[in-house]
Amino acid sequence: EPEVTQTPSHQVTQMGQEVILRCVPISNHLYFYWYRQILGQKVEFLVSFYNNEISEKSEIFDDQFSVERPDGSNFTLKIRSTKLEDSAMYFCASTRVGGSSYEQYFGPGTRLTVT
């Protein structure tokens, strides 16, 4: 069964460093997402991506964040200068959006720890 994959599973970085989180969405899906979940808090939407451009972004997704689909399979989230408060689980999700189905499938997540 196709699934969303993410790498790395855990990333430790120092404050101010750049990190790139990688995701491979399900192959026939067209919409891609990044969500984050701070420990003990709810899952929060960051950004959605369709047709090679951002379709919507949240207030969290400021100029320090960027997304890219560098090839036909990968979808990346870059944080340019990490802050302590960026420490969270980052989930990639994808959906096909066909007929009446809008089901999003989540990857296993990347735990980002900023020290």
Add this chain to the structure above:
Amino acid sequence: QKEVEQNSGPLSVPEGAIASLNCTYSDRVSQSFFWYRQYSGKSPELIMSIYSNGDKEDGRFTAQLNKASQYVSLLIRDSQPSDSATYLCAVGRGDSSYKLIFGSGTRLLVRP
């Protein structure tokens, strides 16, 4: 006002019982509704989706939607200890991005 509200729990039920999880949402234009299960330290796993009023059954799970009351629920029949997890309600507004708004989740404990 929170957009998607859930009782944080924990909801404790004995093995074999029916667990009932509830969710309310504030945005009347919401069009798609999902239940995810999340084990500690893991990612959300899709259990059920529901788009129209009424009930939708899938195995031991039944989702119920009442758009007039802005209420969606999940029933788990014959609860098993392996069902112990946090259940997340997620709502889609049907906007161009199809993004999901999540509730904070209800923690379910199934006692053997």
